[in-house]
Amino acid sequence: MKNMLKFLVVIFVLFTLSACGGKTILTDNGLNNKLIEMGFDTNDITDSIEDSNISVVRTANNRTYQIEYYVFKNDESAKLAFENNMKMFKANKKYKGKLKSAKNYDKYIQETNDYYNVVSRNKNILIYVSVNIDNKKDIKKVLNELGY
Numbered sequence: 001m002k003n004m005l006k007f008l009v010v011i012f013v014l015f016t017l018s019a020c021g022g023k024t025i026l027t028d029n030g031l032n033n034k035l036i037e038m039g040f041d042t043n044d045i046t047d048s049i050e051d052s053n054i055s056v057v058r059t060a061n062n063r064t065y066q067i068e069y070y071v072f073k074n075d076e077s078a079k080l081a082f083e084n085n086m087k088m089f090k091a092n093k094k095y096k097g098k099l100k101s102a103k104n105y106d107k108y109i110q111e112t113n114d115y116y117n118v119v120s121r122n123k124n125i126l127i128y129v130s131v132n133i134d135n136k137k138d139i140k141k142v143l144n145e146l147g148y
Contacts, residue, residue, distance in 0.1 A: 025122050026147060028056050028071045034146060035060040035067070053077035065131040065139065072124045075104065081126050082106050085119040107148065111136070120148040 026034060032042050040060035049057050056071040072078040086108040089097055097110035097117075107120040116136040118129045120143065127148045131139050 025125070028058070028125075031069055031125070031146060032058060032060075038062070038142060038145065040067070053081075065129070065135050067139075067142070068128045070126045070128070072126065075124050078121050078124045078126050079106070082108075082119055082121040085126075085128060089117055089119070118143060118148075122148060 035042055040062045042058050042060045044056065044058055046054070046057045053073050054070055054077075055073055058069055060067040060069070070078070070081065072081065086097070086099070086106075089108060089110045092110075092112070095110055095112045097108050100107045100109075104123045105121065107118065110117040111133065114133055116129075116131050116133050116139060118127070118139070120127045127143070127146070129139055129143070
């Protein structure tokens with residue numbers, strides 16, 4: 001009986017740990033579909049981008065604010081784009097930001113008097129948001145649902 005109990009405890013622990021493996025990463029189609037479900041109109045603007053490291057660029061607009069996301073050909077290019085966007089936000093030294101990082105994931109949040117800015121990377125996908133501060137609560141909810 002003790003052995004059976006130990007076995008069940010081990011299985012439970014393994015199952016619990018496997019559920020904590022990290023953020024779920026939606027593909028381009030997954031993000032696009034999720035945004036449409038959430039009431040956004042999405043547009044593929046890939047043809048307007050001349051960066052060979054980018055596979056897909058989409059905008060999502062809900063008539064209140066816009067989200068942009070970029071699918072890069074590899075994680076390294078997405079990480080470099082994340083760092084460049086973060087530097088752009090940090091250039092405004094008047095406002096401090098918050099950086100969160102984990103394996104294959106980075107997020108930088110900056111709040112100003114007027115804007116709530118977020119750049120977030122999950123593997124090779126980068127999301128960029130700069131919205132009126134009044135939309136902070138809503139955009140946080142949207143980004144949470146998207147895994148960013």
